[in-house]
Amino acid sequence: MNVQDRIDRRRSARREQSIVVDWTHLSPVVHRPEPIGRGPVLEQLLDAFEPVFDDELPEPVAVVGPPGSGTSAIVTALFDALDDRLGESSRPIETTTRAGGGTRVTSFVAVDARRVESAFAFYRTLLSALSPEPVPESGIGTGDLRDRLRERLDRPSRRAVVAIDHHDEPETLGYDRARQLLEPVTERVSTVAVGQDEPDGWTGETVSVPAYRHHELVDVLTDRASTGLAAGAVDHELVRDLAVWADGNAHDGLAALFTAARAASDAGADRIGAEHVQRAKASVPEGSVNVDRALAVSETRQRVLLDLVSIEARDRPIREVAAAISDRSELTTGTVKRFLYELADRGVIERVQLPGSGSGRRPSTVEPRFPTVVFQSLSSSTDVDMALD
DNA sequence: ACCTGGTCCCGGGCTCGGTTTT
């Protein structure tokens, strides 16, 4: 965002007497182009990628870190910057006729395995990152896309480093699967596995991202608050409190900060108070998963999740919950039921066993495992009046 | 044995590029 935009935001926030200048700066799913306090990890990654500066492919690398440690944030920031320097965009128009094969290009593509699950989607994502022309979204075969990708990379001067982000979450594109899909272009592509753990049987190099220490997380939250909130809208002590509570998990910390801002803003308060922070903590479940995992599911499923948080689902068996949700939507009870089971498999919601009721198998209910208020605010299927500007 | 929860899978419809026919 440029300076003009920042000034405009301030002015409109002031006019509307809002304590929030820009929600995106508070969002846990938006990454900073310059990660805070991650210098050492960036250096380690640059070491691992060193060969690209000699136009060689690096060896595969695994980047691992606990939830909320910012592995995705670091990799996306680094990949954006590297692609900017070494990718196609920085080079003059390629002169294919020139002797020597033209300039060498190394593209850096981070694939979000949460959103790219099928072979088709995988090839499509790579192709649209590697080629300037638009790639069809449907109406074309997977094999066709794979052939196009091979053609695209079938020149000695072209190579790509592909990160598979979130490869080790349930129902996402696994690292081995991605390697398998890349077999036709294996000479031109190196891969980076980004997740909480290394892929099974990993023998390559690993870069570990430690959880944030308390004072580092304070810096992260303060940085976001300083650009996202109006001046003096939050006390430093409250930010410290949040950082300690989040215990090194930047996602949880940001989700709570976002929710506290939402609560204060909805209440028309002129600053975030302790009571808002209190409520915010309560709306981030224990052992919460990243809200982006809920935001990555299809729109109809997101609507089911929104209904789930707005009905009273506690202690009611799945059958009843599904019926209640299908009453509010176009979907049949059977479909909602299936969705709920699938979402539980993905880890977005959690199944909790209920006491048995007479005969039959013991029922269970489902509870959200994501920060509900953040999800409600950011979901694409949210009603307009709830959505953010 | 019987009941209900939970899993799995497939047919059909939808959208949308690409291809053939008019």
Added chain:
DNA sequence: AAAACCGAGCCCGGGACCAGGT
């Protein structure tokens, strides 16, 4: 050049069937 058609992936509906409890 336009229209009709085809086939791709993806999503929803729904039913068959398996698992675990009384």
